[in-house]
Amino acid sequence: MIDVRRLQAAVLALTGRDVAPYKPSVVRRRVRVRCREAGIPGPDAYLELLEAGGDPARDEADRLVRALSVPVSSFFRDPEVFRALEHAVWPALLDRAWAGAPVRMWCAACSRGQEAYSLAASFLAAAERAGARPALRVLGTDVDAGAIEAARAGGYPRESLACAPERLRRRYFEDRGDGSAVVGPELRERVRFAVGDVFDGVARTRDLDLVACRNLLIYFRRPVQEALILGLLDALRPGGYLVLGVSESVLGRPWERVEHVDPERRIYRKPARGARSGSRTD
Numbered sequence: 001m002i003d004v005r006r007l008q009a010a011v012l013a014l015t016g017r018d019v020a021p022y023k024p025s026v027v028r029r030r031v032r033v034r035c036r037e038a039g040i041p042g043p044d045a046y047l048e049l050l051e052a053g054g055d056p057a058r059d060e061a062d063r064l065v066r067a068l069s070v071p072v073s074s075f076f077r078d079p080e081v082f083r084a085l086e087h088a089v090w091p092a093l094l095d096r097a098w099a100g101a102p103v104r105m106w107c108a109a110c111s112r113g114q115e116a117y118s119l120a121a122s123f124l125a126a127a128e129r130a131g132a133r134p135a136l137r138v139l140g141t142d143v144d145a146g147a148i149e150a151a152r153a154g155g156y157p158r159e160s161l162a163c164a165p166e167r168l169r170r171r172y173f174e175d176r177g178d179g180s181a182v183v184g185p186e187l188r189e190r191v192r193f194a195v196g197d198v199f200d201g202v203a204r205t206r207d208l209d210l211v212a213c214r215n216l217l218i219y220f221r222r223p224v225q226e227a228l229i230l231g232l233l234d235a236l237r238p239g240g241y242l243v244l245g246v247s248e249s250v251l252g253r254p255w256e257r258v259e260h261v262d263p264e265r266r267i268y269r270k271p272a273r274g275a276r277s278g279s280r281t282d
């Protein structure tokens, strides 16, 4: 079995990326996959390759980091979550918009932007139905610079929009007629992207209405998950919403610090000042 600590040290030295937050089981699985793909006999030989240093080691460490990042996403991934947002979250955020406050969201680990654009489209459609014109700002961040470049370009294969409701697809995306679709101007002017590591970005962001961090925590060790969730909560204003992936949840220390708005869809709220937490709200 590979010595994960030695592997972490080698990857950090070669790439500058700290893979210590990842569960050892996830790291071992990815190393096995990389061994198969690269024709390396096994984990011991893999570690030797990295520890030998030089270009081959750097290239392989980069590949391992990319494999750990799992840049898989799609528009309106887990559509039931977006239905739950429409029902349980957008009305509260629209109340703020009616009161003249801008609505600010952060999509952390946004991959190629699909989730950030989906949140914006879903909220704007709800606002339009209600006759509101909110000042909406969505920031998508990801540690993968290539993913952020793709997010800014905003072009996607048409099938990646398969889960998008038909009316939203027509309203906010332009079909290019060649099997691809491009994000339309209403979303582009409200959604911005930046390269960012979620571990660094958390401390700088404050007073947000919603933070979505989906399908990233699942790869991290439990204490890392807890610390990260506490950091994400710090980025929210009191009464702001946290959305995790459907295979993730608020456990341990942060559990007491949230209201459980829709625990099945992993929607939580940071209590308004003075409110009780750790309870279900619906």
Ligand SMILES: C[S@@+](CC[C@H](N)C(=O)[O-])C[C@H]1O[C@@H](n2cnc3c(N)ncnc32)[C@H](O)[C@@H]1O
Binding pocket: 068, 069, 070, 071, 072, 073, 074, 077, 108, 109, 110, 111, 112, 115, 141, 142, 143, 144, 147, 196, 197, 198, 199, 213, 214, 215, 216, 245
């Ligand atoms: C499985 S995708 C999830 C994308 C999207 N949130 C979703 O649920 O469809 C995980 C993303 O997390 C990004 N990622 C991994 N480690 C990160 C980190 N430390 N900070 C920010 N993003 C990270 C990866 O580059 C990848 O795009």
